[in-house]
Amino acid sequence: MTGPGGPVRSYVLTGGRSEAPLRLGVETLLEATGAVDTLPLTASRHHRRLWHMCRERLSLAEAAVHLGLPISVTTILACDLLASGHLTRRSPGPKPPDTDTLLEVLHGLRSRLSV
Template identity: 50%
Template sequence: MSVEQRPQEYRDHPVRSYVLTGGRSHPTRNTLRPETLLLAVDPPRLPPPADRQARELVRLCRGTLALAEVAAYLGLPVSLVTVLVSDLVDGGYLTLRSNHQPHLLPGRGILETVLDGLRNL
């Protein structure tokens, strides 16, 4: 079997996820979704103790990228990147661009029209 025909082998990350997040498994904010758009704050000045993943994450977000795309580029699970992104947003190094629109309820008139139509059935 040639190299091109072999399926990609599973490659474990040399550093465990809980080490990268400081032992945390949940982000500090619950508004992050895989489709949330991320953008680095200009100029992105990370503190000296920032790890390689944080620096690479901010570098990737110089252009707008979705959280899931960043996770794919870094080769890390989305759940892990969510925790890292949450920390960077809290620190003021990343901003969120969400196209999530709050659900707007229909007006009272429309609801009454629907109710009247249902009653007439």
């Protein structure tokens, strides 16, 4: 991460915090709430960029890449916006079973039906 005066330390962006108050998976979907420009004037430019990006639903991992920040820093920024009600989070839903598991179930069902 670099700023106008050189490298910007992560603790500057997070106000000295190193851990997020919530556990968010990298697949967590973030979506902005509220009307345009509802963030307080005190919101950092990183908070503003994250909030504007999340006008379209975006995963935490995608947001980190777009911001060019580590996932840990992006998580803390997202938690700030979640706490203030400017973001909502959504679970991407259950992961579908892999093909091998489905084939095992199919073979198991076929063997029970043929008995």
